[in-house]
Amino acid sequence: MGDNLILKVMAKALIPVIILFALYVQFHGDYSPGGGFQAGVIFSSAVLLYALVFGLDAAAKVLPDKALIATASLGVLIYAGTGVASMFLGGEYLNYSVLGKTAQSGQHLGIIVIELGVGLTVAATMLLIFFTFARRTRAQ
Amino acid sequence: MDYILGHINYWIIILLMMIGLYTMMSKPNLIKKMAGLSVFQTGVILLYISLGKVTGGTAPIVAEGFTEYSNPLPQVLMLTAIVVGVATTALGFALIVRIQEAYGTVEEDELEKMDSEV
Amino acid sequence: MINLIIDIVLLVFLVIMAVSILHVRNLLAVSMLFGLYSLLVASVFMVLDAPDVAFTEAAVGTGIATVLMLATLAVTRVTHEKKQKRVAYIPLLIVLATGSLLLYGTHDMSNLGDGNAPAHTHIAKRFIEQGQEETGVPNLVTAVLASYRGFDTLGEVTVVLTAGFGILLLLRRNQKLRIKGVQGG
Numbered sequence: 001m002g003d004n005l006i007l008k009v010m011a012k013a014l015i016p017v018i019i020l021f022a023l024y025v026q027f028h029g030d031y032s033p034g035g036g037f038q039a040g041v042i043f044s045s046a047v048l049l050y051a052l053v054f055g056l057d058a059a060a061k062v063l064p065d066k067a068l069i070a071t072a073s074l075g076v077l078i079y080a081g082t083g084v085a086s087m088f089l090g091g092e093y094l095n096y097s098v099l100g101k102t103a104q105s106g107q108h109l110g111i112i113v114i115e116l117g118v119g120l121t122v123a124a125t126m127l128l129i130f131f132t133f134a135r136r137t138r139a140q
Numbered sequence: 141m142d143y144i145l146g147h148i149n150y151w152i153i154i155l156l157m158m159i160g161l162y163t164m165m166s167k168p169n170l171i172k173k174m175a176g177l178s179v180f181q182t183g184v185i186l187l188y189i190s191l192g193k194v195t196g197g198t199a200p201i202v203a204e205g206f207t208e209y210s211n212p213l214p215q216v217l218m219l220t221a222i223v224v225g226v227a228t229t230a231l232g233f234a235l236i237v238r239i240q241e242a243y244g245t246v247e248e249d250e251l252e253k254m255d256s257e258v
Numbered sequence: 259m260i261n262l263i264i265d266i267v268l269l270v271f272l273v274i275m276a277v278s279i280l281h282v283r284n285l286l287a288v289s290m291l292f293g294l295y296s297l298l299v300a301s302v303f304m305v306l307d308a309p310d311v312a313f314t315e316a317a318v319g320t321g322i323a324t325v326l327m328l329a330t331l332a333v334t335r336v337t338h339e340k341k342q343k344r345v346a347y348i349p350l351l352i353v354l355a356t357g358s359l360l361l362y363g364t365h366d367m368s369n370l371g372d373g374n375a376p377a378h379t380h381i382a383k384r385f386i387e388q389g390q391e392e393t394g395v396p397n398l399v400t401a402v403l404a405s406y407r408g409f410d411t412l413g414e415v416t417v418v419l420t421a422g423f424g425i426l427l428l429l430r431r432n433q434k435l436r437i438k439g440v441q442g443g
Contacts (some may be wrong), residue, residue, distance in 0.1 A: 029397065076419050115400070132425055133441065156276055162350065194378060201396040234429050236334065
């Protein structure tokens with residue numbers, strides 16, 4: 001097995017908990033401190049733990065570069081797209097009140113959707129940065 | 141005395157900012173410069189957040205039983221500032237990596253000498 | 259009062275850490291000090307009633323910036339700063355001048371925590387009073403960030419994306435990925 005056994009067992013126990021916490025912070029950001037940025041960074045730290053313990057190649061097989069670039073761009077697209085959707089429904093750009101039946105429910109829905117976009121972009125970008133730096137180390 | 145107690149927070153934060161600025165300006169090592177820049181940035185963010193504090197208030201999350209809330213507006217602006225700061229820092233470190241590969245050093249005076257020789 | 263004492267003590271710790279970041283020559287120690295510095299800053303944010311900002315600073319400052327500095331040290335293989343021979347006088351003069359101007363500027367500011375300061379009486383009052391009923395979100399920071407100032411947040415997310423693309427352009431090497439065998443069995 002090797003001397004990595006403790007690290008591997010602990011990482012397997014911790015990574016799902018960290019990802020669950022990231023999802024909690026993302027979606028509970030309306031009622032407690034949290035939101036998209038924090039959740040994205042916590043999610044990227046879970047994948048970073050996986051890459052440190054199991055190797056960069058294993059992490060890159062789960063999340064190849066193309067998928068990360070696509071996810072990062074998708075996050076910004078969701079954010080800007082919500083604004084455009086508000087324009088189609090009659091309001092101004094990024095006016096969420098027109099997205100629901102009442103102004104308040106529209107605002108709440110708009111906030112949840114854009115925080116999701118923010119979380120996706122931040123997580124994907126942080127992972128891209130780490131993987132790029134790490135590959136530069138290995139290639140020397 | 142009240143004036144000193146009320147303002148010493150700002151004075152210490154300005155001292156922090158100036159230490160960061162001095163690190164950034166006087167140390168020739170590029171990585172130290174980035175650390176100094178980060179210290180400076182966190183000092184500025186501390187100054188703005190301490191502007192938003194209200195004595196007897198609580199965190200700006202509406203909850204039962206609390207009437208006084210701290211000001212949410214500086215916190216929102218500083219959230220953006222922190223994230224943009226780390227994006228700048230990341231790009232700075234990438235540039236340092238490329239500089240090291242091209243010149244072989246990350247000390248500013250050696251870089252100047254190499255550039256002027258060419 | 260106890261809040262103020264905790265605040266001042268933490269700030270004095272921060273000044274000590276900043277001075278040691280300035281002086282220590284071993285760059286690995288500087289990155290460790292930097293991570294500790296970010297954690298102390300997050301604690302100060304908690305004392306100043308800003309849990310969202312503390313969360314972000316702890317995650318981003320301690321997590322991301324410190325790991326980036328360590329990765330840079332690993333790639334460039336720099337270990338120590340070169341020993342400096344001369345004291346830098348001009349930066350010291352500039353820093354003293356800027357610092358004294360800033361200290362002169364704080365003369366006008368209200369005491370820490372004053373509820374009647376101009377910062378709290380204009381639009382912040384409207385956010386606190388009507389934020390939850392207009393947006394349906396009790397966390398006022400999220401409400402202002404995502405709804406009242408949503409355009410700024412769009413710019414921020416674009417900045418993060420641009421930084422990611424910039425780093426890809428600077429550091430990406432187009433080489434085939436070697437598939438190594440599973441290490442350690």
